[in-house]
Amino acid sequence: MRDPEFKIKNFKEIFSTNQKAKELALSGTAPWTVIAAEKQIAGYGKEKVSWFSPQGGLYFSIILPKSKIEDLQTLTILAAFIVAKTINDNFSLETLIKLPNDVLLNQKKVAGVLTENIIGKDVRLSVLGIGLNTNIEKFPKELENRATSLKIELGRELNNKKILKKIFKELKEQLKTISE
């Protein structure tokens, strides 16, 4: 079903979806716009630690409506819960949330959430980035023991677009209370 409210900008390859989302938000792109990429050249997580982002994974950021900073803190945790719930409900896998922002499967990282804000006297803009290892077949040696993907766990290819829409819908539903 087509959702007229679902606005998405797709990129084949991007430096980082959060970076792009911040740029776009600064130049006036509307809240709830999704920026998705098939591949990130310099994807990163908390404290700018790089996030392995090859083709196959699901990488997207959402421009958020302006909110209070305390609400945004809750939001990061909430987003991790939604990602975990989406995996549990749709693929019957048992996830574990490593607070505040990582989702684990078999004690290995499968997804991460990073909220970034630009703040002056008030919150100028906020973006929420999600990296989910969906169709990644293999991780480099140094990550093998720490990261996994849904494809590795399930043994089959998944539809990234469908998963993105499910997470987005759930997030928007949960975040109705945080609005401009």
Added chain:
Amino acid sequence: MKLKLKIKGKEREVEILEEGEDKVKIKVGEKEFIFGKEKEKKGISLIQTSIPRRDFSKKEIKAPIAGVISEIFVKEGDFVKREQKILSLSTMKMENEIVSDFDGKVKKFLVKKNQEVKEGETLIVLE
């Protein structure tokens, strides 16, 4: 801006504050004097001609949230513009870019990289 001036042989603390557009409030002890364009026309405001038109209010940038200073983008003596990125503040759940609310020169940097700061703590002072 606070100054110590000798007035009639006595040292007094004089504070100069901005009071809306084209108005300057001068506090001498507990007494307040407001100088503006209108008064200037009447020839009262002798002192105002020697005051440059600028923002005299306190230009401090405070931590909007508790966290750790992860990156600093300016240094003391730098001129910064409104909306310019000053530093990054990491919290357990978020990365925050703190931008300046003012144009001005960085007078004092009160924090260092990797320092923990509390909500409301002054990070830098501009002049």
